[in-house]
Amino acid sequence: MRHAARIFAAEALKQHRRVFGSKLVVFSMLLWPALQLAETYYTVRPVADTAGIATRWPLAADPERLLAFLATGALAYTFFFALVQSAWHFSFERVSGTLELLFLSPANRLAVIVANSAGALVQNVWLFTCFTAAGLLATDVTDVAHPAMYGVVFLALLVPAVAWGAFLNSLLIFSRDSALLYTVLDEPLWFVSGVRLPLFALPGWVRALGAGIPLTGSLVVVRGALLDGQGLLALSGELAALGGLSCLLLAAAAMMLRVGEARAQRTGQLRMF
Numbered sequence: 001m002r003h004a005a006r007i008f009a010a011e012a013l014k015q016h017r018r019v020f021g022s023k024l025v026v027f028s029m030l031l032w033p034a035l036q037l038a039e040t041y042y043t044v045r046p047v048a049d050t051a052g053i054a055t056r057w058p059l060a061a062d063p064e065r066l067l068a069f070l071a072t073g074a075l076a077y078t079f080f081f082a083l084v085q086s087a088w089h090f091s092f093e094r095v096s097g098t099l100e101l102l103f104l105s106p107a108n109r110l111a112v113i114v115a116n117s118a119g120a121l122v123q124n125v126w127l128f129t130c131f132t133a134a135g136l137l138a139t140d141v142t143d144v145a146h147p148a149m150y151g152v153v154f155l156a157l158l159v160p161a162v163a164w165g166a167f168l169n170s171l172l173i174f175s176r177d178s179a180l181l182y183t184v185l186d187e188p189l190w191f192v193s194g195v196r197l198p199l200f201a202l203p204g205w206v207r208a209l210g211a212g213i214p215l216t217g218s219l220v221v222v223r224g225a226l227l228d229g230q231g232l233l234a235l236s237g238e239l240a241a242l243g244g245l246s247c248l249l250l251a252a253a254a255m256m257l258r259v260g261e262a263r264a265q266r267t268g269q270l271r272m273f
Contacts, residue, residue, distance in 0.1 A: 007112060011116050033075075033128040033131075041067055041070050045066065057198060059198075067139070068141040068142070071135060072219070072223050075129060075222070076157060076222055078125050079121065079125055079157050082124035083121060084189075086117055086121070086124075086165055086169070109257045110257060113166045114250075114253075117164075121162060142226050145225070145229050149232070152221070152225055156218050156222060157218050160215075160242055160245065160249075163249040164249060166253040170257050171256060173256065173260030191206070193210050193216040217242040217245065221235050
Protein backbone atom coordinates (compact mmCIF):
# COMPACT_ATOMS: atom_id res chain seq x y z
CA MET A 1 0.00 0.00 0.00
CA ARG A 2 2.82 2.40 0.88
CA HIS A 3 4.59 1.51 -2.37
CA ALA A 4 1.42 2.26 -4.38
CA ALA A 5 0.95 5.56 -2.55
CA ARG A 6 4.47 6.62 -3.50
CA ILE A 7 3.77 5.77 -7.14
CA PHE A 8 0.54 7.81 -7.05
CA ALA A 9 2.35 10.80 -5.51
CA ALA A 10 5.19 10.61 -8.03
CA GLU A 11 2.89 10.41 -11.05
CA ALA A 12 0.71 13.27 -9.80
CA LEU A 13 3.76 15.48 -9.19
CA LYS A 14 5.21 14.63 -12.61
CA GLN A 15 1.98 15.58 -14.38
CA HIS A 16 1.56 18.75 -12.37
CA ARG A 17 5.04 19.97 -13.25
CA ARG A 18 4.74 18.97 -16.89
CA VAL A 19 1.20 20.05 -17.75
CA PHE A 20 -0.31 22.24 -15.04
CA GLY A 21 2.48 24.69 -14.25
CA SER A 22 0.87 27.66 -16.02
CA LYS A 23 -1.98 29.81 -14.70
CA LEU A 24 -3.40 29.83 -18.24
CA VAL A 25 -3.81 26.06 -18.06
CA VAL A 26 -5.79 26.37 -14.82
CA PHE A 27 -8.00 29.02 -16.42
CA SER A 28 -8.65 26.80 -19.45
CA MET A 29 -9.84 23.96 -17.18
CA LEU A 30 -12.92 26.08 -16.43
CA LEU A 31 -13.21 28.10 -19.65
CA TRP A 32 -13.28 25.19 -22.08
CA PRO A 33 -16.01 23.10 -20.34
CA ALA A 34 -18.06 26.23 -19.52
CA LEU A 35 -18.04 27.37 -23.16
CA GLN A 36 -18.94 23.86 -24.26
CA LEU A 37 -21.85 23.81 -21.80
CA ALA A 38 -23.11 27.20 -23.03
CA GLU A 39 -22.88 26.06 -26.65
CA THR A 40 -24.83 22.89 -25.88
CA TYR A 41 -27.52 24.70 -23.87
CA TYR A 42 -28.25 27.30 -26.52
CA THR A 43 -28.28 24.61 -29.18
CA VAL A 44 -30.76 22.39 -27.34
CA ARG A 45 -32.82 25.18 -25.72
CA PRO A 46 -35.07 25.82 -28.79
CA VAL A 47 -36.29 22.23 -28.41
CA ALA A 48 -38.14 23.35 -25.27
CA ASP A 49 -40.50 25.42 -27.44
CA THR A 50 -41.51 22.43 -29.55
CA ALA A 51 -45.19 21.55 -29.27
CA GLY A 52 -45.76 18.49 -27.10
CA ILE A 53 -42.21 18.34 -25.79
CA ALA A 54 -43.46 18.21 -22.19
CA THR A 55 -45.19 14.86 -22.82
CA ARG A 56 -42.14 13.21 -24.40
CA TRP A 57 -39.32 14.87 -22.42
CA PRO A 58 -40.82 16.76 -19.43
CA LEU A 59 -37.42 17.95 -18.25
CA ALA A 60 -36.84 19.95 -21.45
CA ALA A 61 -39.87 22.13 -20.76
CA ASP A 62 -38.14 23.62 -17.69
CA PRO A 63 -35.09 25.75 -18.69
CA GLU A 64 -33.39 25.34 -15.31
CA ARG A 65 -33.79 21.57 -15.23
CA LEU A 66 -32.65 21.36 -18.85
CA LEU A 67 -29.52 23.31 -17.93
CA ALA A 68 -28.94 20.98 -14.96
CA PHE A 69 -29.32 17.94 -17.26
CA LEU A 70 -26.73 19.34 -19.65
CA ALA A 71 -24.42 20.49 -16.83
CA THR A 72 -24.28 17.00 -15.32
CA GLY A 73 -23.56 15.65 -18.79
CA ALA A 74 -20.76 18.18 -19.30
CA LEU A 75 -19.31 17.32 -15.88
CA ALA A 76 -19.26 13.58 -16.53
CA TYR A 77 -17.88 14.09 -20.04
CA THR A 78 -15.09 16.28 -18.60
CA PHE A 79 -14.18 13.43 -16.24
CA PHE A 80 -13.87 10.89 -19.02
CA PHE A 81 -12.39 13.03 -21.76
CA ALA A 82 -9.73 14.23 -19.31
CA LEU A 83 -8.50 10.64 -19.38
CA VAL A 84 -8.40 10.65 -23.19
CA GLN A 85 -6.13 13.69 -22.91
CA SER A 86 -4.12 11.91 -20.23
CA ALA A 87 -3.56 8.94 -22.54
CA TRP A 88 -2.43 11.34 -25.25
CA HIS A 89 0.16 12.82 -22.88
CA PHE A 90 1.14 9.34 -21.75
CA SER A 91 2.03 8.52 -25.35
CA PHE A 92 4.84 11.08 -25.07
CA GLU A 93 6.42 8.68 -22.58
CA ARG A 94 7.20 6.40 -25.52
CA VAL A 95 8.59 9.18 -27.69
CA SER A 96 10.92 10.43 -24.96
CA GLY A 97 11.91 6.95 -23.78
CA THR A 98 10.53 7.52 -20.27
CA LEU A 99 8.21 4.54 -20.63
CA GLU A 100 11.22 2.28 -21.07
CA LEU A 101 12.59 3.50 -17.75
CA LEU A 102 9.23 2.78 -16.10
CA PHE A 103 9.36 -0.80 -17.31
CA LEU A 104 12.91 -1.17 -16.05
CA SER A 105 11.86 0.06 -12.59
CA PRO A 106 10.43 -2.19 -9.85
CA ALA A 107 7.17 -0.17 -9.88
CA ASN A 108 3.98 -2.17 -10.39
CA ARG A 109 2.86 -1.65 -14.00
CA LEU A 110 -0.84 -1.43 -13.28
CA ALA A 111 -0.22 0.94 -10.36
CA VAL A 112 1.70 3.26 -12.71
CA ILE A 113 -1.09 3.59 -15.27
CA VAL A 114 -3.82 3.84 -12.62
CA ALA A 115 -1.79 6.54 -10.85
CA ASN A 116 -1.31 8.34 -14.15
CA SER A 117 -5.07 8.28 -14.75
CA ALA A 118 -6.02 9.35 -11.22
CA GLY A 119 -3.47 12.16 -11.12
CA ALA A 120 -4.59 13.57 -14.45
CA LEU A 121 -8.25 13.27 -13.51
CA VAL A 122 -8.04 15.17 -10.22
CA GLN A 123 -5.93 17.95 -11.67
CA ASN A 124 -8.12 18.34 -14.77
CA VAL A 125 -11.61 18.33 -13.33
CA TRP A 126 -11.52 19.85 -9.84
CA LEU A 127 -12.27 23.40 -11.02
CA PHE A 128 -15.20 22.52 -13.29
CA THR A 129 -16.55 20.18 -10.61
CA CYS A 130 -16.69 23.08 -8.14
CA PHE A 131 -18.27 25.31 -10.80
CA THR A 132 -20.98 22.74 -11.60
CA ALA A 133 -21.74 21.99 -7.95
CA ALA A 134 -22.09 25.69 -7.17
CA GLY A 135 -24.38 26.17 -10.18
CA LEU A 136 -26.65 23.27 -9.26
CA LEU A 137 -26.97 24.47 -5.68
CA ALA A 138 -27.57 28.08 -6.75
CA THR A 139 -30.42 27.16 -9.11
CA ASP A 140 -32.02 24.84 -6.56
CA VAL A 141 -32.84 22.14 -9.10
CA THR A 142 -31.26 19.22 -7.28
CA ASP A 143 -33.47 16.52 -5.80
CA VAL A 144 -31.33 14.29 -3.58
CA ALA A 145 -32.81 11.47 -1.52
CA HIS A 146 -30.04 11.54 1.10
CA PRO A 147 -26.83 13.57 1.61
CA ALA A 148 -24.82 10.35 1.29
CA MET A 149 -25.85 10.22 -2.38
CA TYR A 150 -23.35 12.99 -3.09
CA GLY A 151 -20.62 10.51 -2.17
CA VAL A 152 -22.22 7.89 -4.40
CA VAL A 153 -22.23 10.36 -7.29
CA PHE A 154 -18.56 11.19 -6.74
CA LEU A 155 -17.54 7.53 -6.69
CA ALA A 156 -19.74 6.76 -9.72
CA LEU A 157 -17.68 9.33 -11.63
CA LEU A 158 -14.24 8.74 -10.12
CA VAL A 159 -13.88 4.95 -10.14
CA PRO A 160 -15.13 4.23 -13.70
CA ALA A 161 -13.17 7.21 -15.07
CA VAL A 162 -9.91 5.99 -13.51
CA ALA A 163 -10.55 2.47 -14.85
CA TRP A 164 -11.29 3.97 -18.28
CA GLY A 165 -8.04 5.95 -18.19
CA ALA A 166 -6.00 2.94 -17.11
CA PHE A 167 -7.43 0.93 -20.00
CA LEU A 168 -6.61 3.67 -22.53
CA ASN A 169 -3.07 4.01 -21.17
CA SER A 170 -2.52 0.26 -21.42
CA LEU A 171 -3.33 0.34 -25.14
CA LEU A 172 -0.40 2.66 -25.77
CA ILE A 173 2.14 -0.03 -25.02
CA PHE A 174 1.34 -1.36 -28.50
CA SER A 175 1.54 1.97 -30.33
CA ARG A 176 2.65 5.50 -29.52
CA ASP A 177 0.27 6.95 -32.10
CA SER A 178 -2.60 8.23 -29.92
CA ALA A 179 -4.34 10.30 -32.61
CA LEU A 180 -6.90 7.51 -32.92
CA LEU A 181 -8.03 8.16 -29.33
CA TYR A 182 -9.06 11.70 -30.23
CA THR A 183 -10.76 10.60 -33.44
CA VAL A 184 -12.79 7.80 -31.89
CA LEU A 185 -13.35 9.08 -28.36
CA ASP A 186 -14.19 12.77 -28.74
CA GLU A 187 -17.49 13.44 -30.52
CA PRO A 188 -18.59 9.76 -30.57
CA LEU A 189 -17.99 9.53 -26.81
CA TRP A 190 -20.59 12.14 -25.89
CA PHE A 191 -23.00 11.05 -28.62
CA VAL A 192 -23.37 7.38 -27.66
CA SER A 193 -23.34 8.08 -23.90
CA GLY A 194 -26.28 10.47 -23.73
CA VAL A 195 -24.24 13.48 -22.62
CA ARG A 196 -26.39 16.03 -24.46
CA LEU A 197 -29.47 13.99 -25.37
CA PRO A 198 -31.58 11.55 -23.32
CA LEU A 199 -30.89 7.90 -24.02
CA PHE A 200 -34.47 7.21 -25.09
CA ALA A 201 -34.04 9.65 -27.99
CA LEU A 202 -31.13 7.65 -29.43
CA PRO A 203 -31.48 4.69 -31.84
CA GLY A 204 -31.20 1.23 -30.39
CA TRP A 205 -27.82 0.48 -31.96
CA VAL A 206 -26.39 3.70 -30.47
CA ARG A 207 -27.67 2.74 -27.01
CA ALA A 208 -26.08 -0.70 -27.45
CA LEU A 209 -22.71 0.91 -28.20
CA GLY A 210 -23.10 3.27 -25.25
CA ALA A 211 -23.72 0.37 -22.87
CA GLY A 212 -20.07 -0.64 -23.29
CA ILE A 213 -18.76 2.77 -22.23
CA PRO A 214 -18.70 3.52 -18.47
CA LEU A 215 -19.62 7.17 -19.08
CA THR A 216 -23.17 6.02 -19.96
CA GLY A 217 -23.70 4.28 -16.63
CA SER A 218 -22.06 7.11 -14.69
CA LEU A 219 -24.50 9.59 -16.22
CA VAL A 220 -27.49 7.43 -15.32
CA VAL A 221 -26.34 7.34 -11.69
CA VAL A 222 -25.42 11.04 -11.52
CA ARG A 223 -28.69 12.27 -13.03
CA GLY A 224 -30.78 9.77 -11.12
CA ALA A 225 -29.22 10.75 -7.79
CA LEU A 226 -29.02 14.52 -8.30
CA LEU A 227 -32.04 15.34 -10.45
CA ASP A 228 -34.58 12.53 -9.91
CA GLY A 229 -34.24 11.89 -6.18
CA GLN A 230 -33.35 8.21 -6.61
CA GLY A 231 -31.76 6.47 -3.67
CA LEU A 232 -29.18 3.73 -3.38
CA LEU A 233 -31.72 0.94 -3.79
CA ALA A 234 -33.18 2.40 -6.98
CA LEU A 235 -29.72 2.79 -8.49
CA SER A 236 -28.27 -0.47 -7.17
CA GLY A 237 -28.58 -2.28 -10.50
CA GLU A 238 -26.82 0.47 -12.42
CA LEU A 239 -24.14 0.79 -9.73
CA ALA A 240 -23.49 -2.96 -9.85
CA ALA A 241 -23.18 -2.87 -13.64
CA LEU A 242 -20.87 0.14 -13.42
CA GLY A 243 -18.68 -1.60 -10.84
CA GLY A 244 -18.52 -4.73 -12.98
CA LEU A 245 -17.55 -2.75 -16.07
CA SER A 246 -14.85 -0.90 -14.10
CA CYS A 247 -13.38 -4.21 -12.88
CA LEU A 248 -13.49 -5.54 -16.44
CA LEU A 249 -11.59 -2.48 -17.74
CA LEU A 250 -8.92 -2.80 -15.04
CA ALA A 251 -8.55 -6.53 -15.75
CA ALA A 252 -8.24 -5.77 -19.47
CA ALA A 253 -5.62 -3.10 -18.70
CA ALA A 254 -3.58 -5.55 -16.62
CA MET A 255 -3.77 -8.16 -19.39
CA MET A 256 -2.76 -5.60 -22.05
CA LEU A 257 0.25 -4.61 -19.96
CA ARG A 258 1.41 -8.20 -19.53
CA VAL A 259 0.97 -9.04 -23.22
CA GLY A 260 2.52 -5.76 -24.37
CA GLU A 261 5.52 -6.02 -22.07
CA ALA A 262 6.18 -9.62 -23.12
CA ARG A 263 5.99 -8.57 -26.76
CA ALA A 264 8.37 -5.65 -26.16
CA GLN A 265 10.85 -7.93 -24.41
CA ARG A 266 10.66 -10.43 -27.25
CA THR A 267 11.00 -7.94 -30.11
CA GLY A 268 12.93 -5.11 -28.42
CA GLN A 269 10.53 -2.62 -30.04
CA LEU A 270 9.13 -0.69 -27.07
CA ARG A 271 9.89 2.62 -28.76
CA MET A 272 8.76 1.50 -32.22
CA PHE A 273 5.38 1.56 -33.87
